[in-house]
Amino acid sequence: MLLKFTKMHGLGNDFVVVDAVSRKVFFNKQQIEKLSDRNWGIGFDQLLVVEPPTLPDMDFRYRIYNSDGSEVEHCGNGARCFAKFVLDRGLTDKRIINVETKRGVIQLRVMDDGLVTVDMGSPSFEPKDLPFTTDSSSSLYSINAGDNKYFITPVSVGNPHAVIKVDALLDEEVATVGALIECHERFPRNVNVGFMQVLNSAEINLRVYERGVGETQACGTGACAAVVAGIKHGWLSPKVTVHLRGGDLHIEWQGQGEPVLMTGPAAKVFEGQIYL
Ligand SMILES: N[C@@H](CCC[C@H](N)C(=O)O)C(=O)O
Numbered sequence: 001m002l003l004k005f006t007k008m009h010g011l012g013n014d015f016v017v018v019d020a021v022s023r024k025v026f027f028n029k030q031q032i033e034k035l036s037d038r039n040w041g042i043g044f045d046q047l048l049v050v051e052p053p054t055l056p057d058m059d060f061r062y063r064i065y066n067s068d069g070s071e072v073e074h075c076g077n078g079a080r081c082f083a084k085f086v087l088d089r090g091l092t093d094k095r096i097i098n099v100e101t102k103r104g105v106i107q108l109r110v111m112d113d114g115l116v117t118v119d120m121g122s123p124s125f126e127p128k129d130l131p132f133t134t135d136s137s138s139s140l141y142s143i144n145a146g147d148n149k150y151f152i153t154p155v156s157v158g159n160p161h162a163v164i165k166v167d168a169l170l171d172e173e174v175a176t177v178g179a180l181i182e183c184h185e186r187f188p189r190n191v192n193v194g195f196m197q198v199l200n201s202a203e204i205n206l207r208v209y210e211r212g213v214g215e216t217q218a219c220g221t222g223a224c225a226a227v228v229a230g231i232k233h234g235w236l237s238p239k240v241t242v243h244l245r246g247g248d249l250h251i252e253w254q255g256q257g258e259p260v261l262m263t264g265p266a267a268k269v270f271e272g273q274i275y276l
Helices: 029-036 076-088 171-182 220-232
Strands: 002-010 013-019 046-051 060-066 096-101 104-110 116-119 141-145 148-156 160-165 192-200 203-210 239-244 247-253 260-264 267-275
Touching: 002 076, 013 076, 029 046, 046 076, 060 076, 076 096, 076 104, 076 116, 076 220, 076 260, 076 267, 141 171, 148 171, 148 220, 160 220, 171 192, 171 203, 192 220, 203 220, 220 239, 220 247, 220 260
Parallel strands: 013 046, 060 096, 160 192, 203 239
Antiparallel strands: 002 013, 002 267, 046 060, 096 104, 104 116, 116 260, 141 148, 148 160, 192 203, 239 247, 247 260
16 A cells, blocks of 8 residues: 655654545554654654544544554644644644544644644643652652662653753763663653753753654653643743754643643655555
8 A cells, every 4th residue: 555644843853644534544563663764664753643533522633653653642743743734734724723632632723923832731740640650759759770860750741751850961861861761660651751951940951762762853742741840840930941952842831730831833844655
């Protein structure tokens, strides 16, 4: 079968987006792994599949697969690309789009300047929501990775994140500690690992080692997790600019029970077809 796809990115976090509204398409793990391979396939961090909704009042259903073939709950940069994709393709003309995800319902708002704001839902610091194994109740936990101990804040923004505050962002630390914590036994479903350097109360630098992928140029849910963790600890104010390797995201969170709002760009790179 010949599969039509669109290659997109949100700040360098790259996606293959497939329209499964006009024509039904299903993928198995092996197909996704092959398509994601940068030598043997197209190459991407996540595969995004646009499907018809299954719930009333929803515009679409949005399915997300990491490059290792695992299906996940949420993807912030992907959500912005999703909005641009359905508009560019004429699948909708709405500028406010309600979408079903594995995480629940999210709302995408396309602004006049082309930026997209995503209502990411409200975050949770409850260990069971990630899940994260612990017998204590805190918001900062120590965890061993290799020979060292790290202080992490576990946060669910629909998908699981472990946020670590660091003084400097080091290539070696992101790669090795990221990989160790991603698959740590205390995270039974694995975890995305964010390394956050606080510059001031409204600005951070962030690198994210993503579950099922490795380090990416940017991670939207990672940016949300880092900002809410920073606000919870009193390091950050409610509106923060997050500098990622691929560019900036603007994150807003007004506190417990409120949704996290993420604003940033979405870009189309090319269209193509490939044998599945
Ligand atoms: N790149 C994403 C997150 C994708 C999912 C993540 N790797 C997971 O396994 O939860 C983003 O922009 O949020």
